[in-house]
Amino acid sequence: xxxxxxxxxxxxxxxxxxxxxxxxxxxxxxxxxxxxxxxxxxxxxxxxxxxxxxxxxxxxxxxxxxxxxxxxxxxxxxxxxxxxxxxxxxxxxxxxxxxxxxxxxxxxxxxxxxxxxxxxxxxxxxxxxxxxxxxxxxxxxxxxxxxxxxxxxxxxxxxxxxxxxxxxxxxxxxxxxxxxxxxxxxxxxxxxxxxxxxxxxxxxxxxxxxxxxxxxxxxxxxxxxxxxxxxxxxxxxxxxxxxxxxxxxxxxxxxxxxxxxxxxxxxxxxxxxxxxxxxxxxxxxxxxxxxxxxxxxxxxxxxxxxxxxxxxxxxxxxxxxxxxxxxxxxxxxxxxxxxxxxxxxxxxxxxxxxxxxxxxxxxxxxxxxxxxxxxxxxxxxxxxxxxxxxxxxxxxxxxxxxxxxxxxxx
Ligand code: C5P
Numbered sequence: 001x002x003x004x005x006x007x008x009x010x011x012x013x014x015x016x017x018x019x020x021x022x023x024x025x026x027x028x029x030x031x032x033x034x035x036x037x038x039x040x041x042x043x044x045x046x047x048x049x050x051x052x053x054x055x056x057x058x059x060x061x062x063x064x065x066x067x068x069x070x071x072x073x074x075x076x077x078x079x080x081x082x083x084x085x086x087x088x089x090x091x092x093x094x095x096x097x098x099x100x101x102x103x104x105x106x107x108x109x110x111x112x113x114x115x116x117x118x119x120x121x122x123x124x125x126x127x128x129x130x131x132x133x134x135x136x137x138x139x140x141x142x143x144x145x146x147x148x149x150x151x152x153x154x155x156x157x158x159x160x161x162x163x164x165x166x167x168x169x170x171x172x173x174x175x176x177x178x179x180x181x182x183x184x185x186x187x188x189x190x191x192x193x194x195x196x197x198x199x200x201x202x203x204x205x206x207x208x209x210x211x212x213x214x215x216x217x218x219x220x221x222x223x224x225x226x227x228x229x230x231x232x233x234x235x236x237x238x239x240x241x242x243x244x245x246x247x248x249x250x251x252x253x254x255x256x257x258x259x260x261x262x263x264x265x266x267x268x269x270x271x272x273x274x275x276x277x278x279x280x281x282x283x284x285x286x287x288x289x290x291x292x293x294x295x296x297x298x299x300x301x302x303x304x305x306x307x308x309x310x311x312x313x314x315x316x317x318x319x320x321x322x323x324x325x326x327x328x329x330x331x332x333x334x335x336x337x338x339x340x341x342x343x344x345x346x347x348x349x350x351x352x353x354x355x356x357x358x359x360x361x362x363x364x365x366x367x368x369x370x371x372x373x374x375x376x377x378x379x380x381x382x383x384x385x386x387x388x389x390x391x392x393x394x395x396x397x398x399x400x401x402x403x404x405x406x407x408x409x410x
Contacts, residue, residue, distance in 0.1 A: 015043025125161025215272030
């Protein structure tokens with residue numbers, strides 16, 4: 001989805017070596033259909049000339065308050081902007097923004113605007129690592145400023161470390177993503193993630209290789225899109241995504257109970273957990289002793305959480321996941337219908353795919369459509385998935401979202 005077409009992007013350029021990359025950034029923004037205006041700080045002019053930006057944007061370039069003496073540039077530009085992106089953002093501008101100063105046009109715009117602010121820090125690694133800069137960055141993050149980068153690598157000064165400006169294509173992506181925010185505003189989203197543990201005895205359990213990364217990424221992306229998110233998680237070693245309510249459980253039964261307590265009140269349910277399909281028919285109350293004879297375990301089906309939620313009389317919009325080892329498309333459509341859910345995201349699992357890795361690719365299917373989300377970080381894949389969920393949710397009848405309803409109402 002191209003969120004940038006027709007959007008007003010104000011690019012702030014500060015004095016740093018990376019300023020030459022801002023020209024490429026502006027070119028990419030224009031290519032994506034955005035209108036771009038550039039505000040340069042006094043020292044930016046020592047690294048790159050205003051004419052470059054003028055030619056690329058087709059607009060005037062501001063290097064300070066203009067001469068028309070109205071003194072209102074900061075207000076006009078603050079109102080004009082849908083987003084303000086400072087790239088490169090020097091240690092100095094981070095410090096001034098953290099203090100709320102208005103000592104140049106760019107800083108004044110940042111104070112005056114209600115548009116979301118993104119900053120791409122670029123500086124020497126020691127300057128970035130300095131507690132003062134870190135504290136300034138933390139203050140800005142707390143206020144909702146989106147920090148893009150910095151990247152790690154070789155620096156112009158010869159040092160190696162964190163402080164490189166994020167490459168222009170990644171900045172383009174970040175600003176595009178920022179418009180994806182709000183797609184789920186006002187909605188309650190319930191997400192399951194991670195594996196479950198099915199106890200054999202007090203010390204042993206049956207489980208699987210799920211790391212929970214995909215479900216956590218979906219929860220974070222849904223939060224980013226403005227939803228109120230509750231994440232029901234099996235045992236994983238991941239931090240709680242910012243702004244997400246987290247409920248930790250162990251077994252499929254506990255996950256079912258935690259989900260059912262909340263399913264009636266949620267608008268969208270995303271089942272990303274790798275819930276056990278089977279659980280021991282009995283759980284021994286004492287540790288099973290080693291024996292020389294063969295031991296046969298009797299298993300019974302675990303509750304199907306997703307199918308249970310999808311079967312509720314007023315079911316939320318249900319999204320399932322499916323890990324497949326072959327025949328992805330066929331199995332995806334079949335499983336979606338079988339579970340009676342609105343949408344299913346299927347991914348191939350194998351040695352380097354799917355479970356316990358940082359990247360994923362998905363085939364998302366729904367009634368009459370499908371979307372291939374190319375291999376990327378799980379977070380980026382989750383952002384795309386959330387966009388798709390938001391689109392399908394808006395397009396569907398809101399009273400009930402299961403297949404049977406679609407059939408009845410057809
Ligand atoms: O049938 P299968 O296990 O492949 O279905 C996967 C989907 O169903 C996932 O969305 C998973 O979270 C959900 N599921 C569930 N409860 C189970 C098994 C799977 O919610 N017991």
